[in-house]
Amino acid sequence: MISKSVFGNVDFSDKISEALGSVQFPESPINLYQPIKYILSLAGKRIRPQLAILGADLFGHAKLEEVVPASVAIEYFHNFTLIHDDIMDKAPLRRGKETVHHKWNDDIAILSGDALLIKAYEQLAKCPAAFIPLLLTTFNRVALEVCEGQQMDMDFETTEEVSEDEYVNMIRLKTSVLLGGALEMGAIIAAAPSSERVKLYSFGENLGIAFQLQDDILDAFGDPATFGKQIGGDIIVNKKTILHILLKQELNSEDFEIFKSVLALSSSDSDLKIEQMKKLYEKYNVLNKANALKEHYTKRAYTNLEEIEVESQRKEELYNLADRLMHRAR
Template identity: 50%
Template sequence: MQQTVELQQRIAEALSSIHIPEKPENLYDPIRYMLQIGGKRIRPLLTLMAADLFSISDSNRAVPAALAIELFHNFSLVHDDIMDAAPLRRGKPTIHQKWDSSVAILSGDRLLIMAYDQLARCGGDRLAALVSTFNAMATAVCEGQQLDMDFERREQVGLAEYIHMITLKTSVLLGAALKMGAIVSHATETDARLIYEFGIHLGIAFQLQDDLLDVYGNPRQFGKKPGGDILANKKTYLLVTAFETADAETRAELTNLFTAKDSVPENKIDAVKAIYDRLQIQQLAEDSKQNYISKAFNALDSITVDEARKTPLRTLAQNLLHREA
């Protein structure tokens, strides 16, 4: 864990050292605000950990790639918050709430430009591979966000469609973060692919866990009341699986619950959860989560470096996947 703490400190110092102009204030103040409200910085941490995994030298040369990933992630959050009309991000007012949507759009755009500026600093013979990986990731995230919005207007979504959407929207960013660290450290193409697969499967398992926590998490540890996804009529693994496994009568019951305009929130949550319990959806989701965890660790096991060097990544993944909040 000491290595993780040191790398997180390095990321924090590198972010704070990025020059952000003073004017125009309404362009750059929101950027400073977004970067200061924090977050776990898991994605840039994965980049540095992957760089360390494949090289015995210092991972400082991977810092620009890690910053590019973090800046892109923040750009996507700023724009996602506008599309979702989200009032809070990390417990603080979102940029479009604190300023307005036009300011948030421009500040998000500038964050994306800053990400490419960091990417350009990687230089060397690895730059083309890094840019290709980064662009593929950015494209996938946009496609995933569009699919997520499309799903909101559909009554039902297939399970394979849902997994594809969360892979694009969430998992690809983790996979790319790891792969970019591997590229910087001159990993073989096979090992770079395997670390990418590790991130993809880890990301899917992580999202399934979030879906589970929203319904079954401990409110004191989760930090919010359960059932938010149900009230928002959000397509989650639990809901999609329920529609796929239920009989016609239960599907109609679910449809009525999610289309009713005047339902009492607590009653809706209780009724949907009762259907989930009847269909054993929690166990099905847990089983699927464990399947993706196994796929993730199988990919990590196949990487051709000493097992001891994999321990920090393995420990981080286990901590992420066994949280209750």
């Protein structure tokens, strides 16, 4: 993402990678710091730390070096959540590589995750002193909400009925608030007015909801050649995605019995399970309904961005990012 901005012609992703690579972790104890280096080496899209920089760039009153520590803090926090989430999900792979708890063990992963969270606060302390109280307030609010969202997600595994509103609120907390918070933290460092920060945060929050709804849709209907993981993975494990919820609330009594029988199929019958569930999705027009909901939150995000009172050309990178996220194949 090369941006013609107040920061000059800068590839923000490269700048973040450079900042992450320049951080020196102690060599000992090796089982505390090596897993941190490992998870940070599994480079994802770096969307969240880029948003912190874009949030500052939008208002144009900050130096890049003032924003980078907040950007790194966001990336540290995100990876801390990934380490702990993988333990809770018993996931063997992350970004195509072994998860930390699988490569080492649960105890090491828990402690390394904790250390990474502390390192995030260490980075925040490097931000301009005048903004640190407000940055901490925002960071702590978002961090706690992410924990609330993760708990709700786990609770849903054993909850019989999950409504559409409950699900959207869960993904808002688990996924979206961190996108909004990253943008807001960048705007804080750029000394943006509070009213404009609220609009920018809402843009990130609504975009994050649309992003997760898109992820649910791709899991069932994505192109296997480009999706990057097994199509129908959520169906196999009976995950209560938006597709599952929209379907269940529309089923007639006869199809509800079929639905229950599909849920009861084991992972050894995964192909049949996916096929039968997608037949129900098709019968009840679930894909179109899910896409309509995704578009609703996408439009809300664009409206939030439109309402921010800065020159339209300054919003170009955020529009481009939103467009890429909502038209991705994986």
